[in-house]
Amino acid sequence: MTRLIVGITGASGAVYGVRLLERARALGVHTHLVATPAGLLNVHHELGLDRQALEALADEAHSPGAVGACIASGSYATDAMVVAPCTMKTLAAVAHGMGDNLLTRAADVTLKERRRLVLMVRETPFNLAHLRNMTAVTEMGGIVFPPLPAFYHRPQSIAELVDETVERVLQVAGIGQATPREWRGL
Template structure:
């Protein structure tokens, strides 16, 4: 549903996407690409300092390549950006992938850049905040921070692969995760087949699809 903004104009709902320095920026690429194809929300992107290096190392791309997938790109140091204010209406924010450092900052209200500030705004305004936390194994510190953000209202959504839909490619796994993220914001999509019960499912024998 479009959001009626303070100006009275009807615009596409806005979704903030944050990318941090955790491994697997590919998750963000897929999500941004899927949202661009759906064209039902306006995406506002912010990339952490560490993510710039991870993007280069793991994808061979530049941060500017990611920025080109979003409707609006915000510099991480621009604390006066629209997404730093609760008066700027959004559906919420997803941090994908979310590093343990960023998780810790959000859990303890330490907003040292625009990304963590935007996440803090979502918590204080009671908007949806989804953290795609990527680390393994998890220490007790990590688990306590996940508990803290959950108690504050965030949703911790680790990028755990599912196999009930019979994936055969990495693309299938990425599409499922992107779809699970979009589900959290009520954004309609057809990125993966829904579970319709055992009678409608494919038979699995020895770990392979029959």
């Protein structure tokens, strides 16, 4: 069984995390959700979902304070972790190994176990601290994946933009069932 950890933090773009959970369920991927308090606020503000509705999209939901949860240990095998969206605070915590809550601990475990970690960072413009933290995470084996939309497929809606980005993230995370649209050339 494929296991995916999904983190949702307080950056704008909660739709990416929610759509990721929906798509993972459709693909038969077992999901573990960790949403920070600010992430829950954003999910409610941007999408109108409460905690219960969000947690219902995951197979298992964990509180950020539950540092004894299964995903806090490398002995619990997962395939990948995606933080969608990822705040600069979370990026900094991961870059500096600060596993001070379950989300950042799970990210640290993902890196130490050499599993795929994808951070959908949401901030612009970047300052030097942001860039250095992205470099540090990349040097540790993580993947920094700002959700920048592709327009060459001529999307007709925001939902199409989100879906295509989510498919690409799933592919980058190593979920073999993902189906991003391929560029076929001109």
